[in-house]
Structures are given as C-alpha cells and as structure tokens.
Amino acid sequence: NAGVTQTPKFQVLKTGQSMTLQCAQDMNHEYMSWYRQDPGMGLRLIHYSVGAGITDQGEVPNGYNVSRSTTEDFPLRLLSAAPSQTSVYFCASSTGGNEQFFGPGTRLTVL
Amino acid sequence: GQQLNQSPQSMFIQEGEDVSMNCTSSSIFNTWLWYKQEPGEGPVLLIALYKAGELTSNGRLTAQFGITRKDSFLNISASIPSDVGIYFCAGQIGGSWGKLQFGAGTQVVVTP
Numbered sequence: 001n002a003g004v005t006q007t008p009k010f011q012v013l014k015t016g017q018s019m020t021l022q023c024a025q026d027m028n029h030e031y032m033s034w035y036r037q038d039p040g041m042g043l044r045l046i047h048y049s050v051g052a053g054i055t056d057q058g059e060v061p062n063g064y065n066v067s068r069s070t071t072e073d074f075p076l077r078l079l080s081a082a083p084s085q086t087s088v089y090f091c092a093s094s095t096g097g098n099e100q101f102f103g104p105g106t107r108l109t110v111l
Numbered sequence: 112g113q114q115l116n117q118s119p120q121s122m123f124i125q126e127g128e129d130v131s132m133n134c135t136s137s138s139i140f141n142t143w144l145w146y147k148q149e150p151g152e153g154p155v156l157l158i159a160l161y162k163a164g165e166l167t168s169n170g171r172l173t174a175q176f177g178i179t180r181k182d183s184f185l186n187i188s189a190s191i192p193s194d195v196g197i198y199f200c201a202g203q204i205g206g207s208w209g210k211l212q213f214g215a216g217t218q219v220v221v222t223p
Contacts, residue, residue: 004153035213042115042199042213043154058210090153098142098203098211102153 002026004103006091012109013081021076021106023091029101031094032074033058034066036087037105043090049074081110117200117214124190125222132198132217133184140202143176143183144211148197157198158185190221 007022025032033048035058045058049068063085065077074093078085088107092100117134124130134143142161146154158169160176160183167174173186183202187194200214 040120040215042117042215043201043211044213045210048210059212092153098144098201099156099159100211101156102146104151104153 004091004093004101006089006103006106008106009104010107012111013078014111015082017081019078019081021078021089021091021108023074023076023103024072025074025091025093025101026072027093027095027101028071029093029095030071031096031100032068033092033094033100034064034074034076035090035092036060036085037090038087046076046089078108081108083110086110115200115202115212115214117217119217120215121218121220123220123222126190126192128190130187130190130194130219131184132200133182134200134202134214135182136202136212137181138202138204139180140204141180142203143174144201144203145172145174145183145185146199146201148199148216149195154199187219190219192221192223194219195221 004025030051034046035043037043044060047066049055088105090105091103094100145157148154158174163180164178165176171188197216197218199216201211
C-alpha cells in the first residue's frame with residue numbers, strides 16, 4: 001500500500017491563479033480531510049469528507065473547494081490563490097476513528 | 112480559533128534525559144491523540160487515548176488522558192537522537208468525526 005499520496009510536492013503560484021492539490025489513498029478509508037500548517041499554529045482543518053459524495057467545512061474553509069467523487073480521491077481546489085494561502089497542506093484519511101494517517105504534504109507559495 | 116494550549120514550545124535536551132510536554136484545552140475532548148512530525152514529512156500517530164484517566168505506553172513514550180478531559184501529557188523517557196522532531200497533541204470534540212483540533216507543537220532537539 002502506498003498509503004496517502006499527495007501531488008505536487010511543491011508549487012509556486014501567482015496571486016489570482018487557480019490550482020488543484022491532489023490527494024489519494026489506497027487503504028479504502030471512508031474518511032478524508034485537508035489541513036493547512038502554518039508556523040507556530042499547528043494544523044488547521046480546511047474541509048473533510050465522511051464518504052464519497054459527502055463533504056463538510058472545517059475551521060478555515062474560505063478560498064477552498066473540495067469534492068469527493070470516489071472513495072480514493074479528495075482533491076482540494078484553490079479558486080483564486082492569495083498570499084495568505086501560502087502554507088503546507090496535508091491530506092489525511094481514516095477508517096472512521098480519529099486515528100488519521102497523513103500524506104507527505106504539499107508546500108505551496110503564492111506570490 | 113485554536114483552543115489547545117501546548118507547552119513547552121521547544122525543548123533542548125541531552126541524550127538520555129526524559130521529556131515531558133502537555134496540552135490543555137478550554138473544551139472537553141472525547142479523544143486525545145499525539146503525533147510526531149519530522150522535517151519535510153506529515154505527522155505520524157504515536158498514541159491515541161479514548162478514556163479519561165487512560166494511561167497508554169508505546170515503547171519509551173507514555174501519554175495520559177486527563178481525568179477532567181481537558182488535558183493530556185506525553186512523556187518520552189531516555190531520549191535518543193531520533194526523538195528529534197515536532198510533537199503535536201490533537202483533540203476531538205463530541206461525536207463529530209474529523210474535527211480534530213491541534214496544538215501548536217513542541218519542538219524537541221536532542222543533543223549527544
């Protein structure tokens with residue numbers, strides 16, 4: 001099993017550009033989530049999903065969209081990137097308990 | 112906003128020493144989790160706690176779920192160089208899956 005995979009590993013965007021961060025898991029986990037990590041702030045929940053077709057907002061959802069068309073994939077879309085979205089983004093998945101497994105992260109810089 | 116207070120922010124210790132860190136919350140949590148993150152990687156789960164008062168060990172790591180359900184601590188005994196990293200606590204409120212709140216992390220540096 002590859003576990004949780006994220007692409008790209010690094011990305012630089014200009015303000016106003018859009019892009020999609022990819023996340024996939026091969027563990028047949030129903031639950032997936034996206035976090036952002038900023039210095040000195042730990043991880044903050046952006047969006048999460050409890051199954052295909054079901055998504056909900058977390059603590060900091062503004063500026064981000066998600067969809068869950070399959071169990072395996074949970075992409076995160078930035079509609080119009082802003083410098084405040086410069087961060088490290090982590091995707092996580094779980095079987096249903098709170099023991100979430102994290103991907104390696106995507107480091108995003110918005111100029 | 113963030114409701115978890117994790118301390119200390121950083122620790123510089125010598126190899127062989129014990130390490131202790133804790134998290135306190137303004138809310139009652141049903142679950143406490145402790146993660147370790149190494150540079151350039153995602154957090155890895157170390158210990159999960161599900162009951163107030165629960166004390167759980169994983170090798171040299173020991174964590175406890177406070178009886179008030181508003182705090183937890185993590186101890187690392189006899190530290191070694193590979194213990195270097197950032198340790199995060201995380202708590203879950205109520206029955207809503209996925210809504211974990213994370214502490215800001217404790218950076219541990221171990222010197223020989």
